[in-house]
Amino acid sequence: MTVAKIAMQAEEFRLIREYVAESMGLVLEEGTHKGLAAKLSPRLQELRLKSFAEYYSYLKFSPGRSAEWQRLVPLITNNETYFFREAAQLSVLVQQVLPALKESKLARGERSLRILSAGCSTGEEVYTLAMLLLESGGFTWDWDVRIAGIDVDERVLDAARQGSYGERAFWATEPHLVERYLKRQGDRYVVRDILRKWTSFTQGNLLDLADTAAGEQYDVILCRNVLIYFADQTVQRVVDNFGALQRSGAYLFLGHSESLSRTQASYRPLRFPGAIIYQKRETA
Template structure:
């Protein structure tokens, strides 16, 4: 039984279980024992805010309205993020990965480079990616660049699209980069239009299979760690399929693919969790097509 001193409402174990299951089914997020306290406290806050009478009332409320379900979900999401959150990742992106892609795809026409930030929260991650691309591409003007940034949270996306950040969120950034890529205003620091134009924001639930086209890199950092292994496996398979042969996949520091059988190769260890879809797949497909005489 869980109680909140501000309300007289109590949540029984079976009500908690039912809410947990509903959230996992609709949004994939698991609330296991380690997050039990956070989970029940947020539910009781929501009950109080909406003047609900019981756990059963809460369940009826969120099942009868997708807007109310989303409103509860917003309170349960973990949206911690920061600019250049793992500096070693962005160093690898700028010094090794973008130059490798630029060389490998240089003779393609048109030259297109697409990166997906899946679970982008309030935007710090896709803006860091776009800044890294500007820094790393030798012939930037010769490329069509798109950073697709998606999240389940409409609230986080509204913040992200504004591109306006407080001074303290820019602490990880080299002051020179702040000058080049942000303009200062009385409300904070605004990402400059040329960076914002590189990014397309969209609301997306990762458990819904949506076609996003072929990608050179997928960042899905600190998102899948809250999902069950079965969900992770299904989503990783979709990421794998969406990547170009030779494309890269980025996970957060405390995440690993070790218990999910995948054909990804680990390319950078230590401080980074970067994987690659084998480029050889392209050669295999090409040689199969040649053998079958279809080219």
């Protein structure tokens, strides 16, 4: 059965765009309303709604609004990710950050490490971090290590928890690591238990991390390829949220096309060949 496409008027797009930006930070690009209308038309018909103005009200005010939000999110987010993305940054993590953290923790008599992948998508970044930590050999059984993935999109989190990937996810991964940490099942690769023991995945919104991550202090937060789609003032808000979850001296990794140049009050940039990372400043 073909579904008739319902047109989205400029004002309707403006309302939905504003609502999405307010709710999760993402700024829908101008000119994407036709594509969005095509993706959402079947849903409007299911709901027997005649226009996107009605859909906007449904999204905002109906008793089913949070379930509807979860249906909308996968249609508007970019979930592109793969194992060992942005290798230069990962080298800095392994060669500079992890040894420095280990030294300072041991000096304080601590043996715990907390890492957050903020906007983790289908989990490749989280499992990459687990592999890197295991390969580093620096964090053995007597360390309490947790690598948490947070994403706004329930659907990608289900995939992350399953931990089953196609070959394409490993184009930047050395084959011996795939062999060591994943087992082949048909044409899929499934993460081994050793990668699961430190890792967890939780639904959460970077605009409001108080419920999801309250009480945690993360030694490293990676928020890569997420803020690129956000407005400047929302980036500031998300970075403030991260600041509330980190002590002075903790590290923040952003995607290579994202920069904190306008929001450096709480983090200072550390420059390495091919990679910039950020370190939380001492609070006054």
